[in-house]
Amino acid sequence: MIKESGHENWAFPLLIPREYLMKEAEHIEGFAPEVAWVTRAGGNMEELEEPLAVRPTSETIIGPLIKRYIQSHRDLPKLTNQWNSVVRWEMRSRLFLRSREFWWQEGHTFHASAREAMDEVALILGYYRSIAEDWLAIPVLTGKKSPAETFPGAVYTLTLEGLMRDSLALQTGTSHYFGQNFARAYDISFSNRENERELCYSTSWGISTRLVGALVMAHGDDSGIIVPPKVAPIQVVVVPIFRDDEGRAKVERFIESWAPELKAAGIRHRVDWRDERPGDKYAHWELKGVPLRLNVGGRDADAGQVEMVDRLTRQKASVPVSGIGARLRTELDTFQKKLFERAQKFQRDNTFELETLGEVVAHFRERGGFVWAHWCGESDDEARIKTEAGGVTIRTVDESTSGKCLVCGKPAKYRVSLAKAY
């Protein structure tokens, strides 16, 4: 999707000179606590005269480099994307959700008009939503971040918020509109059609390996993870069941008689011939989240069928091998749909509408999920929510003309979603 919409892959340096990093005041202020610095080098570990920052994100290195490629409105838009890892020196890390180093995709774009840049930010958010919902089967709430939660240096930040099965929210992607903030800091300008110098309008956006964590926590159960068919490396696993060599040969012949059909139907599958017991294999592949499992023994071979078990319900069904490719194709599509619907239902069942801070505090003492409420926009009130409701934060804000602020009771400017989040 990213490439099809005209973005090119670029690669920018890992290490950022201090002077570059320091240029956008809000940006550096926001990231300062998490930046790792290279301060020594060489066999004697000598102090560097000028420390180098390990990129926590790449705006500050891309700015000074990209400006050379942008001179005229004819050079715009400049649409770049970079796959890399970044380092944020978190005090407390959490596997997949907040690690000190993580792999991601960061897009950085430069435009001749604010309108175009804002459209870009919305376009990408749509792509991210599609990745979350259509591929990972994770329903997401989208909206703007409150000023306190906005990316440092951005005019506004759009976000996707998913709900994990423990009813905590997780930010699964962000898309930022910078206006001319970064262009001003790095003097990224172009000659417009009137032959005047004008600062670029820029954006950045990213999704990371945190999505792996989201996948695990949005669908997993006590038996392990559940991987949506569309992204599953193995969509169907076949577990042969036999006692002796003779039985094995029979089952093997049977499987070989229809396994090519799976391949022809484009189904990613594997036959598990490991020297383990069937029960171990069942548990093993359930743990790994393989959507469909086929148990195949001598009795099935005789009957010309297999026993199909789906990871979601664990219900067993007999499936004739005739036309098995098409049948499994359908089953996988259904699985994808059901998984998404289950997550949607969970999100619906854990979404509430409340009016006062007292209600919100009481609610989050008992449970989690998303709570919709109204907010006047005062950051003091936002801070009060966080302290009094025990870490509850505003996840998204939408313009609103109705309702009263849940904290101060004054007419609200925004409709907000609240949640405890990772």
Added chain:
RNA sequence: CGGGGAGUAGCGCAGCCCGGUAGCGCACUUGACUGGGGGUCAAGUGGUCGCGGGUUCAAAUCCCGCCUCCCCGACCA
């Protein structure tokens, strides 16, 4: 940075208080029985007890110092 806890076999732990030269579960190896939901039995492999020093005839155990990790809080997303 504040509070708490833990370092003993690949993993999870007991033993420490009351010193006597290390044990349990899982995993692993071999064999037999087994095999349609994580099996049973038997025999095995595997450990400088986080590091350094001290006390003692003798230290996983007692004393001193150090290192590392985890949890809660603060911070961040």
